[in-house]
Amino acid sequence: MTQEIQRVGVVGCGLMGAGIAEVCARAGYMVVVREVNKDFLEAGMARINSSLDKAVARGKLPAASRDQARARIIGATDMGAFSGCDLIVEAAPENLALKRKIFAELDAVAPAYAILASNTSSLAVTEMAAATRRPAQVLGLHFMQPVPVMPLLEMVRTFLTGEEVFQRARAFGESLGKTIVVSKDTPGFIVNLLLIPYLLHAIEALEKGVATQEDFDTAIKLGLNHPMGPFTLLDFVGLDTALFIADAVFEETRDPRFAAPPLLRRMVSAGYLGKKSGRGFYEYGK
Template identity: 50%
Template sequence: MKKVGVVGFTGVMGAGIVQLCAQSGYEVVGYSRDPERTRKALAVIEKHLGRLVDKEKITAEDKAAALSRISATDEMNGLAACDLVIESAVEDMNLKKSVFTELDGVCRPDAILATNTSSLSIIDLAMATRRPNQVLGLHFFNPAPLMPLLEVVKTIATSDETLEAGKAFGESLGKTIIVARDAPGYIVNTLLIPYLLNAIRMLDRGQAGHEDIDTAIKAGLNYPMGPLQVADYIGLDSLLFIANIMYEESKEPQYAAPPLLKKMVTAGWLGRKSGKGFYEYR
């Protein structure tokens, strides 16, 4: 595997995946139909690599080499020569299905197609192609170049060969690999989402204040961040979306979104990205 394509590389996760792959020695092609967003994404990647140089994590030569491996295309057939294409578009099932159908038509028959979705059904995406055995999940965590974990997700149709190729790819990026089946939330979100929602329920019923809830977890369990701080970091709209997907598929009460979370999203209090969530940010 030498050449990797990334669909949706102008988003935060997509840009991070492009940077990570380029730093790991892969040729990377980012796909976007928006020239201005493409320009900004490439500038962000260059900026992040520059910070690594400033911190002496990499050399200026390493930065130049990584940037030389990155190219961009505004046509899907620009990904035709890729050995692996990772979809990192917004969490919209219909959009993702259309991307996979289009990729199936332009990519080589032996190419592997992967998705970075954190919550949607991967088998549904796989069945939008004629190669469901060559489709799997590669769930990176934000920021992709720094977070050590990669969830490799196997559907009921994913072949053992595709799974092994996905694991080997993740290892080549320096990631810690865990394998999960194609179920809502995989491993991390299945544990994380109820934890965050329970903290919001606790706040909503007045059992404790937001700072005390977070302090209890940080000082009592030695976690680096409290659950409400994590929720603000993820984005309350993203948290609500993931919770709704998981509840819709499982019908388990632990995934039901608390009324407070819904109200905050309605009010536009989305956490760090909006400047206000459970905390205020400048």
């Protein structure tokens, strides 16, 4: 029992959910995005509108396409709104109990043929699949932030994901203009498996006084041609997010490469979260 993907559901309209809803609408899909209440929904819709306006201002999107994309997005606060969706992407906060609850709810309201996907960065997709009665129709669709700009989509395939479901989801990802990479459902997937130990190592080296954060960033930018060095990147990703992913992978694997250095933990406790809090390894004006 399959169905062409026409209507996409997005759970959560925060940083990632708003971006996912936007790229789906821009690619021509009808989109239903759900938030927990009216205020969060309004804030999420405002985020989508401002991102679409920016794309127009930068000459990346014709104004008429922006208006069409906007018209394709429906906001909702109840789960029942997903009842006509062919594929639903969950982008709620990174908390396994919450995600399992959402997957059980989605399983109850979504059509039997619908594919359920999670945008999780660090949690086991198999755990979410196991919360449903359709584990063969569950997989990870890990978008990168900011979703409208970043070309990569990391697909996460569990032991239980069906081949036909996987291929349909891949075609969907490609239709969004993304380049697909495929990972097993293993801690860190591809990107964070390599990125997090690198970032933690940079913090350890800073703690040891090897060099200043500015020199680390300059070395990586100019010596390796990366768009940004590790400390600028940490501030951009959010120190709390980096710590959360490190802890989640360490908890599951006990791999010392994911053991967070004390400096990172102290900075997060002190509210130095990076760009979003105005201060991380660097200071940011308002």
